[in-house]
Amino acid sequence: MNSFKLFFSIVPHGKGEKITRAAMESGCQGGTVLMGRSLARTNLAAILGLGENSKDIIMMLVENSVCESVKKAIEKAASRERRRFGELFSIGMDSLLKGGSFTENSAVLTEDAENAGNMEEGLMTGKNEMITVIVNKGYADDVMAAARRAGAGGGTVINARGTAKETDERFFGMHIVAEKEMLIMVVPAEKKDGVISAIRELKCLKEPGMGIAYSGQVEDFALLGKAK
Numbered sequence: 001m002n003s004f005k006l007f008f009s010i011v012p013h014g015k016g017e018k019i020t021r022a023a024m025e026s027g028c029q030g031g032t033v034l035m036g037r038s039l040a041r042t043n044l045a046a047i048l049g050l051g052e053n054s055k056d057i058i059m060m061l062v063e064n065s066v067c068e069s070v071k072k073a074i075e076k077a078a079s080r081e082r083r084r085f086g087e088l089f090s091i092g093m094d095s096l097l098k099g100g101s102f103t104e105n106s107a108v109l110t111e112d113a114e115n116a117g118n119m120e121e122g123l124m125t126g127k128n129e130m131i132t133v134i135v136n137k138g139y140a141d142d143v144m145a146a147a148r149r150a151g152a153g154g155g156t157v158i159n160a161r162g163t164a165k166e167t168d169e170r171f172f173g174m175h176i177v178a179e180k181e182m183l184i185m186v187v188p189a190e191k192k193d194g195v196i197s198a199i200r201e202l203k204c205l206k207e208p209g210m211g212i213a214y215s216g217q218v219e220d221f222a223l224l225g226k227a228k
Contacts, residue, residue: 004092005067005219007031007060008130008184009074010038010156011086016056019074019086023058026073027066032059036158039144039183055156057184062090071220078224085225089186089218091130127189128218131196132182134160135211139204140181147185150198155185186218 007028009019016033024030034057062070071088078085131152133143140157147155160180187195192215205211 003064005062005064005090006092007058007062007067007070007074007088007090009058009060009086009088009224010036010184011056011058011078011224013054013056015081015086016058018077019056019058020060022073022077023060023062023070026069028060028062028070030060033057034059034158036156036184039141039155039157042148057156057158071222075222075224079226081225083226084223086223087186087221088224089128089130089221091216092219128186128221129189129192129215130218131185131187131192131199131213131215133185133199133211133213134180134182135204137179137181139202139211140183142202142204143183143199144185146198146202147187147195150194151191152185152187152195155183158182158184186221189217 011019020031036055036057038053038055074088144155160182199213
C-alpha cells in the first residue's frame with residue numbers, strides 16, 4: 001500500500017484557506033493552493049459563456065494513516081456550503097522526495113444538468129481516472145470541447161509555463177518560454193480511452209512540443225457541500 005496520497009480539492013476562489021485549515025487540524029502537514037478556472041460542463045454552456053468561474057486548487061500530500069480523518073474534516077468543513085460546492089479526490093503516490101530524502105514505496109499502485117448529475121454520481125460510485133492535459137496557452141478550451149464530445153464533464157484549467165532548454169530562443173539574454181495551460185479532468189474509467197482518443201486528434205497536439213496528456217487512477221472521489 002502507498003505511504004502517501006496526493007489530495008486534490010477544487011473549490012471556489014477564496015475558499016482554499018478554509019479547506020487547508022480543516023485538513024491541517026486533522027493531521028495534514030500543509031498544502032499548495034493554485035488558482036485556476038472551471039470550464040463549462042456542456043458545449044452549449046461554453047458558447048453562452050456560462051459555468052466558468054475562478055477556482056482554488058488545493059494539493060496536499062497526506063500520510064496514509066491520517067487520510068480518512070483528513071477527508072472527513074474537509075467534507076465537514078464544506079458541509080454548510082452550497083450543493084456541489086467543490087470536489088475532493090486523491091491519487092496514490094509511489095515515491096516522495098522531501099527535504100533531500102527520496103522514498104519509494106514497494107507497491108505501485110452532457111448536454112443538460114441531469115446528465116451532469118448522473119456523471120457526478122458515477123464518479124462517486126465507480127472507478128475514475130484523472131486526465132491531465134498540458135497545452136500552449138489558448139488551447140485548453142479546444143481540448144475541453146473535444147473531451148466533452150467523448151463523454152467528459154467539466155474540467156479545471158491552471159495557468160502555467162514551460163521550462164526552457166539551452167536551444168530555446170533568447171530575448172535580451174533571457175529564455176523565451178511559451179505560456180501553458182494545464183487542464184485537469186476526472187472521468188469514469190470506462191470513458192478514459194475515448195477521451196484520450198478525442199484529444200489525440202486535435203491539431204494543437206499533432207506537432208511535437210505542442211502539448212502532452214497523461215492519466216492516473218483516482219482512489220477516492222467526493223462532492224463537497226450540502227448533500228441536498
